[in-house]
Amino acid sequence: MELKRVVVTGLGALTPLGNDVSSYWDGLINGVSGAAPITHFDASKFKTQFACEVKGFDPHNHMDRKEARKVDPFVQYAIASTDEAVKDAGLEFDNLDRNRIGVIWGSGIGGLTTFTEEVANFSKGDGTPRFNPFFIPKMLVDIAPGHISMRHGLRGPNFSAVSACASSTNAMIDAFNYIRMGMADIIITGGSEATINEAGIGGFNAMHALSTRNDDPKTASRPFDKDRDGFVSGEGSGAIILESLEHALARGAKIYAEVAGGGMSADAHHITASHPDGLGAKLAMSKAIADANLNYSDIDYINVHGTSTPVGDISETKAIIDLFGEQAYRLNISSTKSMTGHLLGAAGAIEAMASILSVKHDIVPPTINHFTDDPAIDNNLNFTFNKAQKREVNAALSNTFGFGGHNASIIVKKYHS
Amino acid sequence: MSDIASRVKAIIVEKLGVDEAEVTPEASFTNDLGADSLDTVELIMEFEKEFNVAIPDDQAENISTVGQAISYLEKNVNN
Numbered sequence: 368m369e370l371k372r373v374v375v376t377g378l379g380a381l382t383p384l385g386n387d388v389s390s391y392w393d394g395l396i397n398g399v400s401g402a403a404p405i406t407h408f409d410a411s412k413f414k415t416q417f418a419c420e421v422k423g424f425d426p427h428n429h430m431d432r433k434e435a436r437k438v439d440p441f442v443q444y445a446i447a448s449t450d451e452a453v454k455d456a457g458l459e460f461d462n463l464d465r466n467r468i469g470v471i472w473g474s475g476i477g478g479l480t481t482f483t484e485e486v487a488n489f490s491k492g493d494g495t496p497r498f499n500p501f502f503i504p505k506m507l508v509d510i511a512p513g514h515i516s517m518r519h520g521l522r523g524p525n526f527s528a529v530s531a532c533a534s535s536t537n538a539m540i541d542a543f544n545y546i547r548m549g550m551a552d553i554i555i556t557g558g559s560e561a562t563i564n565e566a567g568i569g570g571f572n573a574m575h576a577l578s579t580r581n582d583d584p585k586t587a588s589r590p591f592d593k594d595r596d597g598f599v600s601g602e603g604s605g606a607i608i609l610e611s612l613e614h615a616l617a618r619g620a621k622i623y624a625e626v627a628g629g630g631m632s633a634d635a636h637h638i639t640a641s642h643p644d645g646l647g648a649k650l651a652m653s654k655a656i657a658d659a660n661l662n663y664s665d666i667d668y669i670n671v672h673g674t675s676t677p678v679g680d681i682s683e684t685k686a687i688i689d690l691f692g693e694q695a696y697r698l699n700i701s702s703t704k705s706m707t708g709h710l711l712g713a714a715g716a717i718e719a720m721a722s723i724l725s726v727k728h729d730i731v732p733p734t735i736n737h738f739t740d741d742p743a744i745d746n747n748l749n750f751t752f753n754k755a756q757k758r759e760v761n762a763a764l765s766n767t768f769g770f771g772g773h774n775a776s777i778i779v780k781k782y783h784s
Numbered sequence: 785m786s787d788i789a790s791r792v793k794a795i796i797v798e799k800l801g802v803d804e805a806e807v808t809p810e811a812s813f814t815n816d817l818g819a820d821s822l823d824t825v826e827l828i829m830e831f832e833k834e835f836n837v838a839i840p841d842d843q844a845e846n847i848s849t850v851g852q853a854i855s856y857l858e859k860n861v862n863n
Contacts, residue, residue: 431801432801433799433800433801434801436799436801497829497833499826499829500822500823500825500826500829501822501826504822
């Protein structure tokens with residue numbers, strides 16, 4: 368079977384750096400941190416009291432009051448970003464075959480806020496179950512693509528991919544595969560997450576996964592710095608319209624980039640820790656490069672998972688050096704989590720978007736907050752520390768790794784007819 | 785309008801996102817006010833909470849209009 372080519376024709380973003388794609392990209396290339404004290408709840412008793420929240424988001428700008436009340440914030444975010452992407456792509460669904468348009472969406476956890484509130488209400492009562500009838504359909508991960516399909520009447524493939532912090536990369540790879548196999552013309556993909564609440568921060572704090580740099584939130588996310596002390600929670604949504612090249616050309620769509628390949632693997636090692644030598648990461652990257660039919664020398668930029676945890680940053684760096692050899696030193700590498708924080712299941716979507724825009728604009732966004740080299744990390748690599756760098760970016764690879772040992776890498780490249 | 789009636793209407797306006805003028809005694813939750821089956825369950829639960837009563841399922845089945853809700857509550861709520 369001849370596989371179809373797949374291109375990116377629309378983007379939408381709701382991020383800690385800005386509530387649309389252009390403000391997100393401006394924040395990235397200007398090295399802005401999205402971190403600030405938590406406003407979503409009273410965090411005064413928590414070890415971590417800051418996060419990268421979405422700011423100034425009003426769901427009523429995107430849906431009516433009744434609809435907003437029936438969906439969890441992670442779905443509100445999904446709807447806002449997909450609306451932007453649909454508009455950006457110029458999709459007029461009345462003129463398209465809705466049966467051939469799908470939604471494949473990632474979220475690591477789903478409606479954690481809804482779950483927390485409902486269970487807290489129950490535990491406060493006398494044991495009589497008085498759960499809201501919208502509890503389950505607000506909480507389910509897959510309700511996000513469900514709502515997006517209902518909003519636009521899209522009847523193609525529709526489901527969620529769940530692999531913790533790799534979720535939206537898995538969703539994008541699935542979307543890419545469905546389109547190239549001819550099972551859909553267009554898929555709205557990406558992911559959303561909204562876990563800056565008591566359970567989210569408290570749960571990650573209990574694992575010692577989060578930075579506790581409460582006196583200086585903006586420098587807390589510092590991937591590859593010697594004094595990194597954990598990741599910074601982020602939230603938001605990224606929506607990416609993938610489309611078969613022939614369909615995009617037939618409707619005269621603008622094309623941001625081409626999806627070149629995807630690779631997936633498991634560490635088979637530990638529930639939360641990455642493999643110390645980055646075996647799974649290496650396998651995912653090598654599969655993606657083989658799938659893309661590219662050479663290691665063809666990759667110009669890697670948007671790394673790089674969460675700013677002591678162990679994970681080292682193993683990912685080892686994996687890159689091991690796999691790319693000498694070619695590793697001509698790459699630009701950056702962790703945009705230094706600015707956005709870690710959007711968990713939405714990380715893959717907004718980081719693939721950073722890669723797509725990097726390919727489009729030939730600018731690599733930086734890894735901010737670099738103060739001190741870590742002797743455990745090869746600092747001859749170009750981590751794009753502190754300032755964006757201009758270079759020709761023909762192909763970029765985006766890594767995401769999730770609790771459970773899931774690894775997913777996706778490659779985008781410049782579109783040439 | 786009785787106190788119960790105005791509180792019932794306020795809940796319906798809030799939960800179903802409808803205009804107060806639409807909330808007439810004859811209005812059906814599902815046919816006139818855009819509620820689905822889950823909305824209707826939620827409304828009954830809100831009435832129970834607001835008026836501190838338990839509405840058994842077999843009674844709840846007979847409450848499908850604004851007027852039916854008001855008259856049920858007027859009969860069963862201890863002021």
